[in-house]
Structure formats: structure tokens, C-alpha cells
Amino acid sequence: MSFQRVTIIGLGLLGGSVGLAIAEFLPGCATTGYDADPAVRRRAAERGLVGRVCETAAEAVSDAELVIFCVPVGAMENAACEVADALPAGVIVTDVGSSKEAVGEALRAALPHATVIPAHPVAGTERSGPDAGFPHLFRHRWCILTPPADADPEAVDKVAAFWKALGADVELMDGAHHDLVLAVTSHIPHLIAYTIVGTASDLEQVTRSEVIKYSAGGFRDFTRIAASDPTMWRDVFLTNREAVLEMLGRFTEDLTALQRAIRRSDGDALFELFTRTRDIRRSIVEQGQDDARPDFGRSDHG
Amino acid sequence: MSFQRVTIIGLGLLGGSVGLAIAEFLPGCATTGYDADPAVRRRAAERGLVGRVCETAAEAVSDAELVIFCVPVGAMENAACEVADALPAGVIVTDVGSSKEAVGEALRAALPHATVIPAHPVAGTERSGPDAGFPHLFRHRWCILTPPADADPEAVDKVAAFWKALGADVELMDGAHHDLVLAVTSHIPHLIAYTIVGTASDLEQVTRSEVIKYSAGGFRDFTRIAASDPTMWRDVFLTNREAVLEMLGRFTEDLTALQRAIRRSDGDALFELFTRTRDIRRSIVEQGQDDARPDFGRSDHG
Known part of the structure; x- marks a missing residue:
């Protein structure tokens, strides 16, 4: 298995579905999660979207091997800055944003010491929020990884294997x-x-x-x-x-x-x-x- | 029941669905049908879209009380001219076309002695042809009648009752x-x-x-x-x-x-x-x- 400990930042449709998919398809993997909205955190805990909902983003990422940002693309940079000082060494960072050039740049700028492998699972519904997610959202859907040219191939492979485990087909592509x-x-x-x-x-x-x-x-x-x-x-x-x-x-x-x-x-x-x-x-x-x-x-x- | 004998001209998605809906919801009503394409006529007969598929449009309408034109709106005028001389006295003519001003004018011009009550069931799928129809296509869908200002109210009522029997909700509206x-x-x-x-x-x-x-x-x-x-x-x-x-x-x-x-x-x-x-x-x-x-x-x- 690629990762033992995964943190999900943002617990709406995408974040919630990632959490539920991990519980179903990677049962040995422990998950923590955080959402900036206290009401969403409460609901995420009730639905069990992740194993443990934390009160701060820093606490959520404190021993993560993989951190997945599932917030709107305009909020990626701030969300990344919030965890920058708390990220463990060697962590891999990914996301689910729908535009990749801007998000990749924002994550790399905010987290210069992390390995950033941007991702976009092409899946979704018109619903949003912590009640919208479900574990099969990614099944038979493409997940596009846009690693920078100098990305660590092993990290790319691990992120690809993670998405495949959740049911997605994986493709690599240039961000632009x-x-x-x-x-x-x-x-x-x-x-x-x-x-x-x-x-x-x-x-x-x-x-x-x-x-x-x-x-x-x-x-x-x-x-x-x-x-x-x-x-x-x-x-x-x-x-x-x-x-x-x-x-x-x-x-x-x-x-x-x-x-x-x-x-x-x-x-x-x-x-x-x-x-x-x-x-x-x-x-x-x-x-x-x-x-x-x-x-x-x-x-x-x- | 409004009509005992209904003729359907054009046996694609709409015409076929009308035929199947009559068989299901107005079992006492006899149906004849015609399509300009021999292959469609053959398939319509195999699927039983109407009680009897005729080899000419004139034969199909010969003892009809209601004739429904289910051809593309650009083909309405020709289809109407084909039956003009064979229409029984007192027949009511309707259609399922998606534009109503032009179709109403074409039908009235081609069939000056018939009572023309244009109709548009707002229902459909992306499929077309004689295999596409099904009896519940009109259920809970609106059917808009656009009778001319001087239309016979009794004829309007009968056409409205017909569409309601097929599962549709009926609304009257000005054609334009x-x-x-x-x-x-x-x-x-x-x-x-x-x-x-x-x-x-x-x-x-x-x-x-x-x-x-x-x-x-x-x-x-x-x-x-x-x-x-x-x-x-x-x-x-x-x-x-x-x-x-x-x-x-x-x-x-x-x-x-x-x-x-x-x-x-x-x-x-x-x-x-x-x-x-x-x-x-x-x-x-x-x-x-x-x-x-x-x-x-x-x-x-x-």
C-alpha cells in the first residue's frame, strides 16, 4: 500500500468522497481531516468521512505521509500556508483542483520543502458539502496527475497507485x-x-x-x-x-x-x-x- | 373516451411512443400508422407500434377520427398534402412538432377542411427511429396545445383529453x-x-x-x-x-x-x-x- 496515514484538508464533496473511498478500498490506511468551517467538521465527524476530524489543519497533518487539499482552487494557497510549519519531513502533497497550473504553483510556493504532485480526479456531481460525498465517486473516472518536470518518479508512482486504489484510471499530463x-x-x-x-x-x-x-x-x-x-x-x-x-x-x-x-x-x-x-x-x-x-x-x- | 380510431403518420420516437401509449392507456382505441420509409414501416409492424401499419398514408387515414402527424416539422406540409384527399369528414388533425406557428399554418393551408389543433408534447430522448419509442414517454410531461383563436372548443377538449389519457399534463398557449x-x-x-x-x-x-x-x-x-x-x-x-x-x-x-x-x-x-x-x-x-x-x-x- 502506498500510504499508511493520509490527511484530507477540506471535507466537502471531493474531500468526503476521498475519505469514504479510503475507508472502503484502503482499510489499513488511517485518515485525519480538517475543514475551516466548524459545521462541516461536525458533520464530517458524524458521517465518519475520516477516522479523526481535527480542530486545526496543523494538527491534522502532523504525522501525515500524504496530504490532499480538497478546497476550492482559490483557497489552496491559504490552506497550504496554514500547514506549512507543521508538515512532517518527506510528506507528499497533492490536491483535487480543477485547474492545475495555478494550483501547482501556489502549492509549490507555499510548501517549498514538500513533494508536490498535483492531481485532478475528473469526477463530481452538482452537490456540494459534507453530505454530498460517496465512496464510489472516482470509479472508472480519470484522475490526471500533473507532476512538474523534475518531480520524484517514486512519489508520482505512489500518488498514482493511491488513486488507482480508489477506483480511478490515472493519466499523466503537463499542467498547461x-x-x-x-x-x-x-x-x-x-x-x-x-x-x-x-x-x-x-x-x-x-x-x-x-x-x-x-x-x-x-x-x-x-x-x-x-x-x-x-x-x-x-x-x-x-x-x-x-x-x-x-x-x-x-x-x-x-x-x-x-x-x-x-x-x-x-x-x-x-x-x-x-x-x-x-x-x-x-x-x-x-x-x-x-x-x-x-x-x-x-x-x-x- | 375521446377517439375510437387514431392514425399516426410518422413512426419514429414520438409516433411510436404515441402508438404504444394508446395501446397501454386507451386499449379500446384502434390505431393505424404510416411512415414514408419502408424499413420503418416493417420495424413498426414487428414492434406493434400501431394496430395496423398501412402501405400508404391515404389508406392509414381513411376512417380516422384523429390524425397525428409525428414527422419532422419541415415534412409536415408534404405529409399533410399526401392525405388531404383521403381525410374523412369531421376529422381532427394534430401533431407533435416542436415549433408551432409554422406547423399550424402549414397544416391549416394543406388541410382547409379539417379541424387542426396543433400540439407539442415536451418530451423526448436523444434516440430516434422506430426502436426508440416507449409508452411512458409522456408521463408527467407537459403537452402544449396551440389552437387557433377560432378553434372549435369541443375539438380542443377532445385533443386535451387524449393527451391526458396518455399521461401528459395539458396547457393551452398562443402559438407565437x-x-x-x-x-x-x-x-x-x-x-x-x-x-x-x-x-x-x-x-x-x-x-x-x-x-x-x-x-x-x-x-x-x-x-x-x-x-x-x-x-x-x-x-x-x-x-x-x-x-x-x-x-x-x-x-x-x-x-x-x-x-x-x-x-x-x-x-x-x-x-x-x-x-x-x-x-x-x-x-x-x-x-x-x-x-x-x-x-x-x-x-x-x-
Whole structure:
């Protein structure tokens, strides 16, 4: 087993799921945890998200072999500074943040003596907080490690083995490339979902009640994504700004072209795009990254 | 019971589901059906989507009390012309099209002697074709009727009772207002989903395989929507052009404001929007228009 003692800083959806997954898949591994919010600490202790909930971050990390920061990416630096003086020698530090260049830099700057191996498990739900976590969150999901070029290979292997034990498939990637890939597959989809839900709730001609009633036509899937944790997502956009703006530029360019096709009644251009986009769906289902049941199995096929 | 003999023209997801729902919920009602595609007719007969599959549309409607057009909205006019001479006197005509002004006009023009009560059941999945239908598709979903101002109230009542028997909740609405509401809750979400999936598959810096692998971060929900029937959606955008362009204008305005907030690192503006959008989600779940399970229950909470 890679680690005997793991500390989790931040006990929301991700931190809680890591704790529960360790209890289930690495039962020999002792866990401590800390959250800045006393109410979250209380609830984490009640649910047993970690073996021991500590009253300070410094106490939580005091004999850790691995420390995992599970706080919003904008809070990583402060959380790291809080434990800097208490970290044992030889500790490995990782995280679960959705943007990796900024987080990697922040952790390395705050913890110059620790071995920092940034990580991003591409998994989550729209829920947040200490009640949201569950042990199988990472199963069949990719976890991307973005170790710096000079990282200790043994530490990388240990962190990779840890995530594999929790059910994830592990991939190594350069931090900047990660940020570009995730801008497309996660950050822009969230930004668009937040936008359209905001647009719909601000209309004068269409009431909010109509938007809610007739949401089954497609809109409701966007509302699920747009119910995600606001702090987490604010921080993602602030820390992955360049990649998000670049990908957003591409998206709006393509949207403008489609708008033009509609204005000109260019049915062929619309049909061509609408046909092309079906293949990607097929691949995602084939590779186990989504459920093949139509409508996510929401409709009753009885 | 409203109708004893119902004809379904077009035996894909919607037409097939109507047929199966009639068999389940209105067992005393006889159904005939027709589809322009011989392979679809064959498969419809095998699955028993209607009581009798006919070789021509004229034969199918010959003694109908209600005719339901379940073809893409761009094909409504031709489909109606095909049966115009064969329609029995006193027949009521309805449809399931996603845009209602254009379809209502097309049906009324093609069938001047029939009573036309346009309808739109706001229900569907990303699947299409004769294998996609199932009897419970309309349960707890809204069906919007857009009768013209001078419509026969008795005919409206009969069509409303028919949809209620199939499990739907029925609402009356002006056709133009329907088109605006659905532009927001359905057409723009589909347009955006098609666009982002297209953008993602065209990038040079990020491979298609990366997009597929890391789609669990939000992108995969868009791919589900973007797997919807291309012909149906091409026709929706061509027939509901004005409302779609108007709503698209609002959306891009809001997206530009958000882009600006990201460029300026205006975290407060982002946080404000991301908080506001959570309420709508709650209402949609409360009103039974979506599943409350996180991540649509895709994650295993065992």
C-alpha cells in the first residue's frame, strides 16, 4: 500500500468522497481531516468521512505521509500556508483542483520543502458539502496527475497507485495542457450552462414558471450543471482564465457561424453539424464515461 | 373516451411512443400508422407500434377520427398534402412538432377542411427511429396545445383529453408564445450543445480522444443532447428562426458579459450569477420535471 496515514484538508464533496473511498478500498490506511468551517467538521465527524476530524489543519497533518487539499482552487494557497510549519519531513502533497497550473504553483510556493504532485480526479456531481460525498465517486473516472518536470518518479508512482486504489484510471499530463483540455470538457460547458440558466431567468417575455414547466425539452440538463458549487467554479474561472478565454473564443466563433446559417436558412450547414456531433456521443458511451440509457434513464421504459 | 380510431403518420420516437401509449392507456382505441420509409414501416409492424401499419398514408387515414402527424416539422406540409384527399369528414388533425406557428399554418393551408389543433408534447430522448419509442414517454410531461383563436372548443377538449389519457399534463398557449418559450427551454439549449460538441471535435490543441476521455467534467451532458435527431433539429431551427435568433441574441449578450468578468477577474460577478442559477434547478426538481438524484443517478452511491 502506498500510504499508511493520509490527511484530507477540506471535507466537502471531493474531500468526503476521498475519505469514504479510503475507508472502503484502503482499510489499513488511517485518515485525519480538517475543514475551516466548524459545521462541516461536525458533520464530517458524524458521517465518519475520516477516522479523526481535527480542530486545526496543523494538527491534522502532523504525522501525515500524504496530504490532499480538497478546497476550492482559490483557497489552496491559504490552506497550504496554514500547514506549512507543521508538515512532517518527506510528506507528499497533492490536491483535487480543477485547474492545475495555478494550483501547482501556489502549492509549490507555499510548501517549498514538500513533494508536490498535483492531481485532478475528473469526477463530481452538482452537490456540494459534507453530505454530498460517496465512496464510489472516482470509479472508472480519470484522475490526471500533473507532476512538474523534475518531480520524484517514486512519489508520482505512489500518488498514482493511491488513486488507482480508489477506483480511478490515472493519466499523466503537463499542467498547461491539462488546463486547456479541461477548459473544453468541463469549464466551458459549466460557463455556458450558468449563462443560459441566467439568461432564461432574466427574460421579460417568458416567465420563470414557464421556463421551469417546459424544461424537459433540454434546458433541465443545463440547470443540473448550473447548480454546481459557486465558490468552486468562480475560482476555476479566475485561475484558468487564459485557457477558458481561448476556448470561449473558439466556441463563440462557431456559434456565430451557426447563427448565420439559421438567419440564412442554410439547412445543409445545420444538418452537417448535427450529424457530425453524434459520433462523439457514441465514443463516450463506448468508453464507459456515460450511461447509454436514453435520457440518462430518467424516462421510465416499463 | 375521446377517439375510437387514431392514425399516426410518422413512426419514429414520438409516433411510436404515441402508438404504444394508446395501446397501454386507451386499449379500446384502434390505431393505424404510416411512415414514408419502408424499413420503418416493417420495424413498426414487428414492434406493434400501431394496430395496423398501412402501405400508404391515404389508406392509414381513411376512417380516422384523429390524425397525428409525428414527422419532422419541415415534412409536415408534404405529409399533410399526401392525405388531404383521403381525410374523412369531421376529422381532427394534430401533431407533435416542436415549433408551432409554422406547423399550424402549414397544416391549416394543406388541410382547409379539417379541424387542426396543433400540439407539442415536451418530451423526448436523444434516440430516434422506430426502436426508440416507449409508452411512458409522456408521463408527467407537459403537452402544449396551440389552437387557433377560432378553434372549435369541443375539438380542443377532445385533443386535451387524449393527451391526458396518455399521461401528459395539458396547457393551452398562443402559438407565437409557445415558440418563444420553447426557444429558451429547448431550442437554444440544443443549439448550444451542438455547437460546443462541434467546437470540441475541431480543436487542434486538444485531441478528440482527450475530449472523450475527460468528458465526465460536464461535456458529456452536452453530447447527449447533441446526439438528437439531425433532421428534426434542422427543421426546428429553420421553422422557429425568429424566436431562436432573438433568444440567441440575449444569450450571447450575457455570455459576453461573463467573458468580460473573467477577463477582468471579477470574481463577485461570477459568484453572483453562479449562486442565482441554483434556485431554478430546485424548482425544476420540486415540480417533477427532473430527477433529484445527483448526476442523474449515474454515479453509484452504493
